[in-house]
Amino acid sequence: MRTLAITGASGHIGGTAARLLGDRVDRLILRDPSRAPRIDGDPAVRVATYADGAAMRAALEGVDVLLLVSGAEAQDRLEQHRTAVRAAAEAGVRHVVYTSFDGAAADADFTLGRDHWHTEQAIRDSRMAWTFLRDSFYLDFFPLFAAEDGTISGPAGDGRVAAVARTDVAEAAAAVLRDPEAHELATYRLTGGEAISFAEAAARMTAALGRPFRFVDQTLDEAYASRRPLSDQQWQLDAWVSTYTAIGSGELAATTDDVERLTSHAPRTLEQALRGE
Template sequence: MTTIAITGATGAVGGRVARALGPDVDRLILRDPRRAPAIEGDPEVRVATYADGAAMREALTGVEVLLLVSGAEAQDRLEQHRTAVRAAAEAGVGHVVYTSFDGAAPDADFTLGRDHWHTEQAIRGSGMRWTFLRDSFYLDFFPLFAGSDGVIAGPAGDGRVAAVARADVADAALAVLRDPAAHEDATYVLTGGEAISFADAAERMTAALGRPFSFVDQTLEEAYASRRPLTDQQWQLDAWVSTYTAIGGGALARTTGDVERLTGHAPRTLEQALAGE
């Protein structure tokens, strides 16, 4: 039997994967053991953060396949990822399944997509086998783009994005973990079944959630100015604004069939994602 460990099991993606695997998951790597989810089979819980190489190495010793869910947005997230990857290789992990980003590249329009590309390179150079799940932006997050007034504002124009439900990303990861050898050194681009604009999304969310949403296009200058009161961190400003410019530039508009190929079912729609289906 393959020994499987999962990080991020308190989140929507890692948690869904862990619950679905049940007794087939051997170890959960968590920052806070008090938040450990109830999983059939009671997998072992190890405490470690991505930034703590020694703790990660100890937590991963004896693990053959690791689901490495990308860490929370932070200025040093790339270094955290690199530390975790080194620790996994030193612990003897043979295969890493990493949740990356559609369009990950050293010059990705979405600035955090660059971190994902560099993390992929660290994994490629580690000697471990790998599977990259390059997911698009999350459909579930669309309401969070809006302010308290329901207005989504950003420099996206009429650009479209093939956003994907987090549940579909989890289902794809589950399929890979059920047969890791069949997916060694493979990259999958996980998208929804359609590319939608913010204006489309606002109209559909209004109908689905029963409260008004709208989209207002902004210039770059307006986008930065409206967000500067929220943070003094330039990396965070760039990440927020480039979410919209990446969509506006068409970098995330393509759809793929990878969700259905991996899971056997069609990608969820915006309405299904909002309903938690």
């Protein structure tokens, strides 16, 4: 018997994985217990944030396998992750399944991809067993790139990205957690089945959602200038702009069959993700 805990269960990936696993889940770890999903088995709910090492340690006592869903974007997210990883190791967690990023690297073009790489290194250094789910950008979020008039602006050029549906990521995570020992020390790249450009995504969203979208390429200077009124935080500006430059570079265009290998179905298309299928 193993004890399984899931963090981020109030979000789409953690919550969907928890519902798919049902009574296999023993513990949900959340910041706000009122947002805990209702799932079969009625798992225990523990309150902790990644930044609170003592609370995380207490929440993870007795846990064998942990799904560590990456935290919300923040300037100190990497330190939050490192604190949570230390707490897991100190609590005796044996195996961490971590939702990382497809382009994770110390010098990733997407600046937040560097946080994921360093988090992976912290998990490796902890001596816990690990599985890394490196997911691409989310198909579901493509409409969120657009302004109110449907314009998507950024320095991506004709670059393509093998974006993936969040539900596919959650289903892949659930598949790993059903038999975690079989996936120890494995890294999976969770992508969609095709690589699409912003121009193509705009045309397909226009058809699927019945409202107009279009893509306007920008220079780096134009991208920063257009976003400065929205934030005075340089890390946030860099993250926003590098989302586009990472796609423009082509480093996120490769597709894999890892979603199908884990879930036994083809990855969802952009249209299916937009319909919530």
